[in-house]
Amino acid sequence: MTASLRIAQLHLAYETPKGLHTVVQGFDLQVPAGHIASLLGPSGCGKTSVLRAIAGFEPVRAGNVHLGEVLLSGPQVHLPPEQRHVGMMFQEYGLFPHLTSAQNVGFGLRRMAKPERVQRVQQMLDMVGLAAAGSKFPHELSGGQQQRIALARALAPAPALLLLDEPFSNLDATTRERLTREVREILRAAGQTAVLVTHNAQEAETMADQICAMTPHA
Numbered sequence: 001m002t003a004s005l006r007i008a009q010l011h012l013a014y015e016t017p018k019g020l021h022t023v024v025q026g027f028d029l030q031v032p033a034g035h036i037a038s039l040l041g042p043s044g045c046g047k048t049s050v051l052r053a054i055a056g057f058e059p060v061r062a063g064n065v066h067l068g069e070v071l072l073s074g075p076q077v078h079l080p081p082e083q084r085h086v087g088m089m090f091q092e093y094g095l096f097p098h099l100t101s102a103q104n105v106g107f108g109l110r111r112m113a114k115p116e117r118v119q120r121v122q123q124m125l126d127m128v129g130l131a132a133a134g135s136k137f138p139h140e141l142s143g144g145q146q147q148r149i150a151l152a153r154a155l156a157p158a159p160a161l162l163l164l165d166e167p168f169s170n171l172d173a174t175t176r177e178r179l180t181r182e183v184r185e186i187l188r189a190a191g192q193t194a195v196l197v198t199h200n201a202q203e204a205e206t207m208a209d210q211i212c213a214m215t216p217h218a
């Protein structure tokens with residue numbers, strides 16, 4: 001299921017009252033299937049914009065994005081986000097507060113038959129070490145536990161690619177370090193291709209097979 005990512009000569013720009021504001025130009029990235037890449041760079045250099053373009057939330061002005069053999073984005077092509085098989089995990093965990101952990105994890109599996117869905121949810125909870133937490137609501141969990149549930153939810157539909165945008169930045173330093181290593185092991189075991197955005201060099205080092213240092217567009 002997991003796939004390689006290939007970004008070539010990406011150009012991203014926003015319309016602003018002062019005209020078109022180029023954020024990224026001529027950006028290249030190749031991530032082999034099963035590898036974890038990190039986009040590392042200072043605030044405002046365009047890391048989140050690149051993730052949003054991969055996910056299908058930003059149009060591409062030039063260049064292209066391939067996931068495996070599938071062209072996701074190009075000047076004339078824009079596959080809708082829900083057809084991209086791309087999972088996402090962000091710093092604000094984005095868990096639904098009124099749903100249990102198990103219901104949160106099963107959220108993207110609504111089209112699956114119930115017995116399979118229940119099995120997949122339990123498998124995901126086991127994977128993140130929270131097998132007994134399925135009936136708990138997000139507010140009953142610690143920040144680190146909530147982030148692991150968010151990871152289980154993102155991985156449940158077996159995405160071809162997982163995007164992580166500063167997923168640990170809301171956590172204290174100790175939890176952050178532990179969770180970085182744990183998430184890395186979980187992604188490794190799943191053979192999951194992933195792209196992590198961070199401005200923390202140590203986090204990038206711990207997590208990634210390859211680091212792409214980004215600088216602000218002049």
Ligand SMILES: Nc1ncnc2c1ncn2[C@@H]1O[C@H](COP(=O)(O)OP(=O)(O)OP(=O)(O)O)[C@@H](O)[C@H]1O
Pocket residue numbers: 014015016021023041042043044045046047048049050199
């Ligand atoms: N919707 C938007 N409209 C106009 N400009 C935007 C928009 N979103 C982002 N930008 C600008 O694009 C640039 C890159 O933003 P982006 O969020 O991609 O950077 P980043 O490297 O992820 O930063 P951070 O580490 O602070 O999250 C910034 O100058 C930002 O102000």
